[in-house]
Amino acid sequence: MSASETEKATPERRGPDYWLKLLFVRLGVLPFLLVIAVVVFTLLSDNFLTGRNLMNVVRQSVYLTIVSLGQMFALLTGGFDLSVGTILALTSVVGAMVMASVYGAMPEMAGLAIAIGALAGILAGTTIGAVNGIGVAVFNVSPFIMTLGIASVGFGIALYLTGGVPVYGMPIEFGDTFGFGTWFGIPSPIYVAVLFIVLVYFIVNWTRFGRYLYAVGGNIKAARLSGISTRFTLFTTYVICGFLAAVSGMLLTARLDTGEANIGASMPLESIAACVIAGVSLRGGVGRVENVVLGALFIGLVQNGMNLARIESYLQTVVLGGLLILAVVADQIRLRYIANMRD
Amino acid sequence: MVASDMTADAARGGRTAPAAPLLDVQGLSKRYPGVLALDHVDFSLQPGEVHILFGENGAGKSTMISILAGANRPSDGVIHFRGETVELDSVHHARELGISAVFQEFSLVPQMTVEENLFLGAEHTRFGLLDKGDLHRRAEAILKRLGFPLRPGDRVQHLTRAEQQMVEIAKAFRSELSVLILDEPTASLTERETAQLFGLIEQVKAEGVGVIYITHRMSEIRRIGDRITVLRDGRYIDTVDAKTTDEDELVRLMTGRVIDELFPKVNYAPGASLLTVERLTTQSRNVVDASIEVKAGEIVGLAGLVGAGKSEVARACFGLEPVASGQVTLNNEDVTGLSAKRMLDKGFFYLPPDRREEGLVMMRSVRENVSLPSLDRPPFAVGPLLDRGGERRATAELMERLNLQPPRLERAVDHFSGGNQQKVLLAKSLTREVQVFAFDEPTVGVDVGTRVAIYEFIRDLCEAGAGILLISSDLPEVLHLSNRVYVFYRGEVKAELVGEEITEEAVLRHFFERDAA
Numbered sequence: 001m002s003a004s005e006t007e008k009a010t011p012e013r014r015g016p017d018y019w020l021k022l023l024f025v026r027l028g029v030l031p032f033l034l035v036i037a038v039v040v041f042t043l044l045s046d047n048f049l050t051g052r053n054l055m056n057v058v059r060q061s062v063y064l065t066i067v068s069l070g071q072m073f074a075l076l077t078g079g080f081d082l083s084v085g086t087i088l089a090l091t092s093v094v095g096a097m098v099m100a101s102v103y104g105a106m107p108e109m110a111g112l113a114i115a116i117g118a119l120a121g122i123l124a125g126t127t128i129g130a131v132n133g134i135g136v137a138v139f140n141v142s143p144f145i146m147t148l149g150i151a152s153v154g155f156g157i158a159l160y161l162t163g164g165v166p167v168y169g170m171p172i173e174f175g176d177t178f179g180f181g182t183w184f185g186i187p188s189p190i191y192v193a194v195l196f197i198v199l200v201y202f203i204v205n206w207t208r209f210g211r212y213l214y215a216v217g218g219n220i221k222a223a224r225l226s227g228i229s230t231r232f233t234l235f236t237t238y239v240i241c242g243f244l245a246a247v248s249g250m251l252l253t254a255r256l257d258t259g260e261a262n263i264g265a266s267m268p269l270e271s272i273a274a275c276v277i278a279g280v281s282l283r284g285g286v287g288r289v290e291n292v293v294l295g296a297l298f299i300g301l302v303q304n305g306m307n308l309a310r311i312e313s314y315l316q317t318v319v320l321g322g323l324l325i326l327a328v329v330a331d332q333i334r335l336r337y338i339a340n341m342r343d
Numbered sequence: 344m345v346a347s348d349m350t351a352d353a354a355r356g357g358r359t360a361p362a363a364p365l366l367d368v369q370g371l372s373k374r375y376p377g378v379l380a381l382d383h384v385d386f387s388l389q390p391g392e393v394h395i396l397f398g399e400n401g402a403g404k405s406t407m408i409s410i411l412a413g414a415n416r417p418s419d420g421v422i423h424f425r426g427e428t429v430e431l432d433s434v435h436h437a438r439e440l441g442i443s444a445v446f447q448e449f450s451l452v453p454q455m456t457v458e459e460n461l462f463l464g465a466e467h468t469r470f471g472l473l474d475k476g477d478l479h480r481r482a483e484a485i486l487k488r489l490g491f492p493l494r495p496g497d498r499v500q501h502l503t504r505a506e507q508q509m510v511e512i513a514k515a516f517r518s519e520l521s522v523l524i525l526d527e528p529t530a531s532l533t534e535r536e537t538a539q540l541f542g543l544i545e546q547v548k549a550e551g552v553g554v555i556y557i558t559h560r561m562s563e564i565r566r567i568g569d570r571i572t573v574l575r576d577g578r579y580i581d582t583v584d585a586k587t588t589d590e591d592e593l594v595r596l597m598t599g600r601v602i603d604e605l606f607p608k609v610n611y612a613p614g615a616s617l618l619t620v621e622r623l624t625t626q627s628r629n630v631v632d633a634s635i636e637v638k639a640g641e642i643v644g645l646a647g648l649v650g651a652g653k654s655e656v657a658r659a660c661f662g663l664e665p666v667a668s669g670q671v672t673l674n675n676e677d678v679t680g681l682s683a684k685r686m687l688d689k690g691f692f693y694l695p696p697d698r699r700e701e702g703l704v705m706m707r708s709v710r711e712n713v714s715l716p717s718l719d720r721p722p723f724a725v726g727p728l729l730d731r732g733g734e735r736r737a738t739a740e741l742m743e744r745l746n747l748q749p750p751r752l753e754r755a756v757d758h759f760s761g762g763n764q765q766k767v768l769l770a771k772s773l774t775r776e777v778q779v780f781a782f783d784e785p786t787v788g789v790d791v792g793t794r795v796a797i798y799e800f801i802r803d804l805c806e807a808g809a810g811i812l813l814i815s816s817d818l819p820e821v822l823h824l825s826n827r828v829y830v831f832y833r834g835e836v837k838a839e840l841v842g843e844e845i846t847e848e849a850v851l852r853h854f855f856e857r858d859a860a
Contacts, residue, residue, distance in 0.1 A: 206729050208718045215715055218704035225701055226716040227684040285706050
């Protein structure tokens with residue numbers, strides 16, 4: 001919609017059209033989509049624009065936000081990770097099984113069981129990321145094939161481990177603390193998300209590794225000629241992506257109170273959509289952490305708004321897919337504007 | 344049908360009166376965002392004439408021929424073809440009129456065969472199906488007529504570059520031809536293949552075809568040129584007779600300067616040996632048994648055709664080409680086969696020829712590009728973290744020294760002119776301590792002003808005691824800046840020339856196979 005609004009603008013007469021266009025070129029499609037979404041859902045439902053509901057949106061978006069941060073690493077280097085959903089599932093299953101068995105053996109030490117279980121789950125998920133990294137960085141398998149193949153492998157393992165049945169028996173404290181707990185009135189998962197947002201922001205903007213992400217994604221040959229170990233950069237990228245997906249998987253397990261092999265199926269699409277809507281380039285080398293967070297929040301907002309407006313969940317996936325494609329089309333239009341507007 | 348009638352007309356016209364021009368171009372302009380690539384250029388082409396387009400990289404030659412070939416549309420100006428105003432809206436349309444171009448960048452599909460490539464986009468069909476038998480016969484007929492030793496069924500990816508070029512030329516002959524455009528066609532041909540191509544040009548000339556020919560080589564201009572049109576910075580400069588205009592005059596027209604102004608005087612002070620390459624052979628055998636040496640305070644030129652090994656030898660030193668045998672020594676230390684990262688740490692910096700392909704991260708800012716090789720050291724880093732303030736100050740200082748225009752450090756490199764992009768590439772080499780610089784085609788696609796600045800940059804480095812490897816296909820550049828020159832031919836070092844021995848004849852003598860002559 002924003003595209004058609006701004007299309008007629010000409011740089012010569014600097015009316016509101018021009019400034020809209022400039023805003024579009026500078027910030028991308030996301031601000032426009034956010035404004036449209038807020039207006040539409042406020043009109044559709046009285047409950048949408050309330051403090052309580054917005055807090056709800058933020059809490060529900062935590063899982064996607066953390067996964068999207070990881071996905072952003074992969075996208076910045078010019079790849080992507082289709083196995084994030086599987087990583088969530090495997091983390092959940094392994095974490096829950098280990099936690100339940102440690103807790104079963106030592107019922108008096110719930111804290112220890114939680115720590116060991118969470119660690120095991122996150123380790124399992126990160127391992128998947130490391131396997132992706134080895135495939136992409138060492139054996140030059142395209143990220144598409146590597147992560148698609150691993151998605152199937154990981155999902156199979158998760159189902160095999162559980163026989164398709166949810167894993168019960170985790171200490172009640174796990175869910176109470178990391179799933180439903182609040183601190184000063186704010187749900188605890190939000191703290192975890194904020195911690196990782198800050199950490200990722202710092203890594204991307206203030207470390208050598210962060211800069212190398214952009215260089216490798218922007219021009220891998222130039223990066224190599226500038227003395228960058230592209231192999232290490234790519235490998236670490238997928239490890240980090242796996243790690244973040246695993247953290248998200250553990251948090252979701254706490255919320256569900258069970259280990260499930262069937263969670264995360266929509267994560268690859270949603271996390272890529274969140275990044276792309278936020279202006280992360282599919283060609284690599286372009287993207288900002290703060291925008292990705294907004295992108296994930298936007299998707300959470302749309303899902304929440306559609307729920308309040310009683311839109312059927314089947315139709316919701318239609319909307320999501322459409323938004324992803326719209327974002328890519330808008331990105332193309334934006335590139336054309338940039339070419340015309342450079343000074 | 345129409346095309347063949349026209350060719351016949353032209354042939355008749357060519358023999359009788361002072362012919363009407365085949366092509367008459369007036370006020371041709373091409374505007375890209377921010378640049379005027381072509382500024383009201385006039386040009387005419389007679390039937391049976393070889394008209395040379397001459398000028399530096401970026402002078403507008405490529406833009407001009409891409410418009411004439413229908414690949415690009417002009418912003419302004421008119422094109423008359425056989426007296427009629429035409430609007431060439433596609434390559435296909437231009438081909439139908441009989442205007443065909445052979446560009447430097449091939450438009451071949453490597454996985455397809457020679458004959459499939461020849462008729463790509465113009466396949467002959469019967470009842471909606473490909474008439475493969477007919478295509479095969481026609482392909483054979485064209486190749487036979489041109490005398491190219493190619494088999495129609497071979498896959499293009501298995502051909503040498505010269506053979507691929509032949510396919511590209513043969514494509515121009517698949518329909519009746521009136522105007523043939525050749526963009527540096529001999530760049531990858533041997534002397535024998537070149538002679539063959541020139542024979543072919545003579546042949547089509549006699550048939551009344553007009554040839555537009557782009558080359559940098561003086562000897563070719565003499566051999567086949569009739570008229571020369573010189574372009575500079577997108578503007579028409581002059582049209583002169585090819586037989587009577589001498590080289591100095593052409594260089595003056597091309598650059599707007601006499602040779603002495605273009606190339607600075609360098610005070611060489613060869614000192615200790617910095618880089619020695621002994622009997623180096625790469626795994627791909629594009630360098631064979633090559634030995635070169637670079638001393639502190641000198642500029643060593645590497646000359647030769649594209650693919651002759653001059654670039655590859657430097658790439659092998661920088662860890663970009665796997666080494667099969669031989670030794671590379673830097674500062675008396677064996678550095679054979681080290682990675683680019685390690686070589687940078689040892690003090691060897693290689694600047695690649697293609698900024699867009701290998702040199703710069705185009706969508707990132709000037710600042711990020713300049714600091715990229717040195718993010719592990721002050722002033723760009725403090726410990727494990729980036730020092731963004733130090734980075735900003737250091738890059739600002741470097742870019743001021745190199746006179747970046749406009750001086751906007753946060754703007755994406757993509758949005759600068761070619762000359763300024765090259766300055767960003769050069770600045771990368773100044774972010775750390777370097778003893779040997781390898782400049783691979785340092786002045787490709789830059790304007791004259793920047794060219795002079797780059798030469799002075801290289802001179803300053805040399806006079807400050809660095810060792811310089813200057814790899815270039817631009818012969819005057821190598822001739823005027825180097826105090827020693829190695830000439831490469833098919834991966835081998837054919838000659839080493841020192842001081843007064845460095846002349847165009849001496850260098851060119853080793854460019855080609857000698858058996859052909």
